[in-house]
Amino acid sequence: MAVSWQADLSDLPTAGDKRLAVRISNDARKHVRRGHPWVFDGAVTSVTGGPAGEQSPPGTIAVVFDESRDFVGLGLWDANSPIRVTMLHRGKPATINEDFFRERLEQALDIRRNLAASSHTDGYRLINGENDQFPGLVLDKYGQTGVLKLYRAAWFPHLAMLLPLIADVTGLRHMVLRLGRNVADGECFGLHNGQTIYGEPEEPTLFREHDLRFEAHPFSGQKTGHFLDQRDNRVRVGTMSAGKSVLDMFACTGGFSVHAAAGGARSVTSVDLNASAMGTAIRNMELNKERRAVAQCDHKTIVGDAFEVMVDLQRQKRSYDIVVIDPPSFAQRQENVKAGLKAYKRLTELGLDLLNRGGVLVQASCSSRITAEMFHEAIDQVTWARRQRLIDIVRTEHAVDHPVNFAEGAYLKARFARIDG
Numbered sequence: 001m002a003v004s005w006q007a008d009l010s011d012l013p014t015a016g017d018k019r020l021a022v023r024i025s026n027d028a029r030k031h032v033r034r035g036h037p038w039v040f041d042g043a044v045t046s047v048t049g050g051p052a053g054e055q056s057p058p059g060t061i062a063v064v065f066d067e068s069r070d071f072v073g074l075g076l077w078d079a080n081s082p083i084r085v086t087m088l089h090r091g092k093p094a095t096i097n098e099d100f101f102r103e104r105l106e107q108a109l110d111i112r113r114n115l116a117a118s119s120h121t122d123g124y125r126l127i128n129g130e131n132d133q134f135p136g137l138v139l140d141k142y143g144q145t146g147v148l149k150l151y152r153a154a155w156f157p158h159l160a161m162l163l164p165l166i167a168d169v170t171g172l173r174h175m176v177l178r179l180g181r182n183v184a185d186g187e188c189f190g191l192h193n194g195q196t197i198y199g200e201p202e203e204p205t206l207f208r209e210h211d212l213r214f215e216a217h218p219f220s221g222q223k224t225g226h227f228l229d230q231r232d233n234r235v236r237v238g239t240m241s242a243g244k245s246v247l248d249m250f251a252c253t254g255g256f257s258v259h260a261a262a263g264g265a266r267s268v269t270s271v272d273l274n275a276s277a278m279g280t281a282i283r284n285m286e287l288n289k290e291r292r293a294v295a296q297c298d299h300k301t302i303v304g305d306a307f308e309v310m311v312d313l314q315r316q317k318r319s320y321d322i323v324v325i326d327p328p329s330f331a332q333r334q335e336n337v338k339a340g341l342k343a344y345k346r347l348t349e350l351g352l353d354l355l356n357r358g359g360v361l362v363q364a365s366c367s368s369r370i371t372a373e374m375f376h377e378a379i380d381q382v383t384w385a386r387r388q389r390l391i392d393i394v395r396t397e398h399a400v401d402h403p404v405n406f407a408e409g410a411y412l413k414a415r416f417a418r419i420d421g
């Protein structure tokens with residue numbers, strides 16, 4: 001079926017042929033050669049050429065050299081960002097054109113081949129930014145709808161070429177553009193956050209996750225409309241839930257809650273600060289009511305601050321067989337790491353207080369600045385201090401559609417553990 005374009009791509013700037021020569025320190029070269037995708041401002045030792053030297057527009061192709069003038073790679077220039085160059089390619093010289101991006105896209109689809117062939121799941125990440133060699137660009141798929149989210153303005157001069165290519169290679173019927181906060185603040189060349197690019201995307205849009213039905217909100221939902229990264233952890237919770245009472249903290253649109261109900265949970269309580277997300281959680285439960293287990297599950301939602309709600313539930317002497325804790329990132333910046341670890345510890349304490357004897361704690365972190373080691377150590381410190389013991393069921397990280405190819409690309413970690421005694 002022909003793609004019906006809703007955005008005028010002819011208004012978009014193009015990168016042009018004038019390339020920037022960017023020289024970087026030998027130290028930075030080592031990182032880039034090892035596969036790191038970012039060159040910071042402090043590592044750039046000289047900039048020449050391009051349409052306007054250092055002031056060349058974001059997205060100008062940067063040819064990166066080291067101090068000995070040896071070729072390092074090719075990237076996207078952005079003078080407005082402390083990450084001056086995001087690497088697209090390293091090694092031998094190459095041409096950045098439609099064929100280059102087509103190959104990259106095909107590689108991304110290739111590692112997700114099993115997901116694409118699945119008749120159980122049609123919501124997953126197609127491009128995971130730097131980790132799929134598209135720095136600052138994410139593409140999520142919800143059924144036939146794609147949500148392209150740009151975290152870097154450097155992509156604008158390449159969109160006129162890239163958007164038709166994405167339509168062609170992915171076969172998506174509809175596409176919505178979302179812009180990260182930094183990007184939406186600047187020059188967007190007539191494009192805006194939540195813009196229909198092609199087709200007729202709907203909000204909500206329906207998709208399947210391991211045979212369960214969900215609605216996503218491509219125009220207005222958090223991130224791209226749903227948290228796809230926890231898909232496999234949600235299934236795991238489902239398989240543990242038969243006959244159990246489940247507390248789903250930071251439940252958002254109810255991913256864990258619906259899987260728990262479908263897995264036979266006796267009751268599920270979903271908690272989130274965001275009332276609209278809780279409304280979606282209720283509808284997501286409804287969407288699966290033709291399953292007897294979901295229809296029979298006693299589902300309650302609470303809109304409120306997780307830390308306060310957990311204290312309240314404890315005061316009411318409530319307790320649960322499974323407590324899921326999946327908060328937002330607590331350490332967006334390096335200086336927040338200490339406070340973030342404290343928050344994770346507090347949540348572990350609150351979770352343990354609400355667990356029945358022998359119950360299961362499922363705690364996750366999506367803070368990339370807090371490593372898996374730091375996260376698990378924080379949980380252990382709490383249990384040691386309380387003279388309690390957690391027996392690990394499993395520790396998980398990223399699913400196949402969220403590959404990780406550099407240290408900062410790893411953000412998700414989760415611990416499934418049974419409280420001993």
Ligand SMILES: C[S@@+](CC[C@H](N)C(=O)[O-])C[C@H]1O[C@@H](n2cnc3c(N)ncnc32)[C@H](O)[C@@H]1O
Nearest residue numbers: 227250251252255272273274305306326327328
């Ligand atoms: C990482 S998302 C959770 C994703 C969800 N578990 C899922 O599977 O889709 C974090 C959620 O925490 C919510 N949130 C942020 N701060 C909160 C707070 N203080 N109390 C409760 N919820 C909060 C956000 O609204 C968001 O829905």
